[in-house]
Every structure is written in structure tokens, then in C-alpha cells.
Amino acid sequence: MFEAFVQRLKAEVEKLKLGVPEDSTVDFGPLVSQEHKEKVLSYYRLAVEEGATIVTGDGVPDMGTELNAGAWVEPTIWTGLSDDARVIREEIFGPCCHIRPFDTEEEVIELANDTKYGLAAAIWTENSARASRVAEAMEVGIAWVNSWFLRDLRSAFGGAKESGIGREGGVHGLEFYTELKNVCIKL
Numbered sequence: 134m135f136e137a138f139v140q141r142l143k144a145e146v147e148k149l150k151l152g153v154p155e156d157s158t159v160d161f162g163p164l165v166s167q168e169h170k171e172k173v174l175s176y177y178r179l180a181v182e183e184g185a186t187i188v189t190g191d192g193v194p195d196m197g198t199e200l201n202a203g204a205w206v207e208p209t210i211w212t213g214l215s216d217d218a219r220v221i222r223e224e225i226f227g228p229c230c231h232i233r234p235f236d237t238e239e240e241v242i243e244l245a246n247d248t249k250y251g252l253a254a255a256i257w258t259e260n261s262a263r264a265s266r267v268a269e270a271m272e273v274g275i276a277w278v279n280s281w282f283l284r285d286l287r288s289a290f291g292g293a294k295e296s297g298i299g300r301e302g303g304v305h306g307l308e309f310y311t312e313l314k315n316v317c318i319k320l
Contacts (some may be wrong), residue, residue, distance in 0.1 A: 139210070165204065177229070178234075209227075
């Protein structure tokens with residue numbers, strides 16, 4: 134199943150249309166700054182140094198004369214890295230992923246939780262009981278099942294471990310941006 138999954142994800146990533154967010158047909162826009170672009174590209178180079186096999190991406194796309202000055206990077210997929218590779222252990226905040234095979238549900242939960250970070254996770258399965266078990270076991274602030282970046286803005290959002298303090302969204306967001314004060318006066 135691993136090789137078939139890698140090839141299917143590669144095909145889907147290569148269909149992504151990059152462009153300006155104002156274009157409703159675009160799937161993916163630029164990064165926020167040139168500085169962030171350089172950071173992400175440094176991780177792309179590091180992945181190769183650490184032994185990654187590049188499945189797709191790994192560079193800067195040609196966006197044409199008008200857009201080439203933007204902070205564009207190609208969505209990138211790697212395989213073949215060791216579990217202690219920096220590009221797996223650190224938060225890159227770029228359009229990249231490493232795909233690694235696993236044998237059991239317990240193994241994949243252990244691998245996913247073996248990090249100091251815990252912002253979010255995406256679980257893809259046709260088995261609703263498995264989805265519930267794995268989502269509960271993930272040490273993250275939000276777990277998506279068969280979706281990504283789908284949430285009601287009235288619900289809490291924030292990470293676990295070293296991926297943030299507090300929560301945004303709904304009343305949780307109001308509490309995050311409010312400093313309470315108690316004033317006691319004896320009359």
C-alpha cells in the first residue's frame with residue numbers, strides 16, 4: 134500500500150495550481166515573505182543532505198515574469214528519511230511532507246506523538262472507529278479526520294506541547310485576548 138499511496142499523493146500534488154489568492158481556480162499561493170521562502174528552501178536542501186528521496190517538488194516554480202518575485206516554493210514530498218531527521222523533527226511551516234510506512238495503528242500513533250510539537254494532525258481512514266481512537270490518542274490541539282483545515286471559527290483552536298499557548302476561536306479566543314483583573318474595595 135505504501136508505494137501506491139506515495140504515487141497517488143504525488144499525482145495529486147502535481148495537479149495543484151499555484152497562483153495569486155484572488156484567482157478562485159488557485160489551490161496554493163506564495164509563502165508570506167522572501168525570508169520564509171529562504172527558510173523553507175533551506176529545509177529542502179537539508180532533507181537531501183539527510184538522505185531524503187525527492188518524490189516531487191523541492192524547488193522554486195517558474196511563475197512567469199509578473200509573479201516570479203513572489204515567495205514561491207514547490208509543494209514537496211520526501212521519502213526515505215530516518216525518524217530523527219531534522220526536517221521531520223522541526224516545524225517548517227512550508228508545503229512539504231515526509232511519507233513513511235508503518236505496520237500498526239499503535240506504531241503510527243507512537244511515531245506521530247514522538248515530537249515536542251502538537252499543533253494539528255490529519256487522519257485519513259474509512260474506519261470510523263479507528264478514526265475516533267487515533268484522534269483521541271493524538272497529542273495535538275486539533276485532529277482532522279478525512280479533511281484538512283476544516284473548522285468552525287466558533288470552536289477552539291490551538292496547539293499542544295510546544296505548539297502554542299492558549300486557544301483562539303469562540304469564547305476561548307476572547308479569554309486569550311483578555312486580561313482579567315479583580316479589584317477589592319472595603320467600604
